[in-house]
Amino acid sequence: FSPDGHLLQVEYAQEAVRKGSTAVGVRGANAVVLGVEKKSVAKLQEERTVRKICLLDDHVVMAFAGLTADARILINRAQIECQSHKLTVEDPVTLEYITRYIAGLKQKYTQSNGRRPFGISCLIGGFDYDGKPHLYQTEPSGIYYEWKANATGRSAKTVREFLEKYYTTEEVATEAGTVKLAIRALLEVVQSGQKNLEIAVMRHGEPLVMLDSDTIEKCVTEIEKEKEEEAEKKKQKK
């Protein structure tokens, strides 16, 4: 501990998270949407190897912000735990259980010698066995909270403020509305526009769907149109 009661290593880990590319998650009534800002890929690099949204189980998906290597380890452990749970309890993991497991793992590394905390913040979303959607966020310190919508990584604060302003239960009652909200939130902070967005949609009882670039493009043009219309209205009022 530092003299004023802070765990400095944990706080430095949170700084590392703030340097990572933005990830946003929105929990709708019928779907949980996770979106990340893809880092621009070099010309010779294969695009597929940069995966920031991963499946932990058929019904649990995770996006993260921070050190990708740390994330890989955590994802491995979480995937094993999901299967292990299925084996011993004969039920798929609940979102809360797997979040608690990941958070517990992160906490363990803030309290052992010779180890450093994980430098990632995870957004874990999905549907429980009983059909209820959940979205959780875990921090390097090992705490976890449930959210209706949240963002993490670079400019997370801006995105969260945007979500607080525009999140309504009517907006997310449909899947399309949830996706639109997630994309709008990401567009606020993503510099290079729609080409660098990766959106994943999780529905109850169905496998994860990664939206392809055409669908995202369509959505983005729709959003931009709406923005223009709003800007027009404002001009007219003046």
Next chain:
Amino acid sequence: MLFSEKTRTLDSILNADPVDSLFSDLLPTANNNLARHNFEVAPVKEATSFVKKWNNSCHENLKIKFNHGTTTLGFIYQGGVIVAVDSRATAGSYIASQTVKKVIEINPYLLGTMAGGAADCSFWERQLALQCRLHELRNKDRISVAAASKVLANMVYSYKGMGLSMGTMLAGWDKRGPGLYYVDNDGTRLKGKLFSVGSGSTYAYGVLDAEYDNELHDEAARELGRRAIYHAAHRDAMSGGFVSVYHVKEDGWEFVSRTDVAELHSIYKTDQFLPVS
């Protein structure tokens, strides 16, 4: 070698990390065997074959023989699960007790039956009760019958071959409805609608299979359980005493009746049926 080293979770094997072993007890996972049993093993190289020498019935110089003298049964029907047991404990040809409690109340909605070694059954089922309660506290939700039976089966599987004697049925009601599982000391775990365990099980099966019907109403189902144990107690020397009947419903188990086998004998002999209370 301590038993505690034998029980390792899948996760810890695949990700052997020296730091983790320090804290693996504290991390609440589904596989956590928080009750690390530090049982003393015989200080020989091969514990299992050493133990087999003393209680394997094929051996000539048999020193300790465990009797599975009992009859217990359980079946699922439309109104829940009926569990019926006898109450005789035998040590060889000596009747040790006529008033043994062979139904173990794990928690208000889970029942376990005892067949085989009394100590083994009651110890392991109490351990199971501990794990079930921990599960409830951690996950804020009752454990399912499937998970509870799996916990028990995994616990005894680590002691496979070391002479445990336990043939138990777990009956309960969870989100999936009524559940009945048979678990024994080999680690066998079977899901079913009807089971009978013990030396008198064959007699009980005869009566049960003849009259079992899913659509029985409550009193008929309880009477069927009672009658099946009575017939087993009548013919099997190692079963007798009292017939205890329990009924597991959606809101938990209920103790139904405890009737002396002799009393049942005089009632059934005169072709009467037990008065419906």
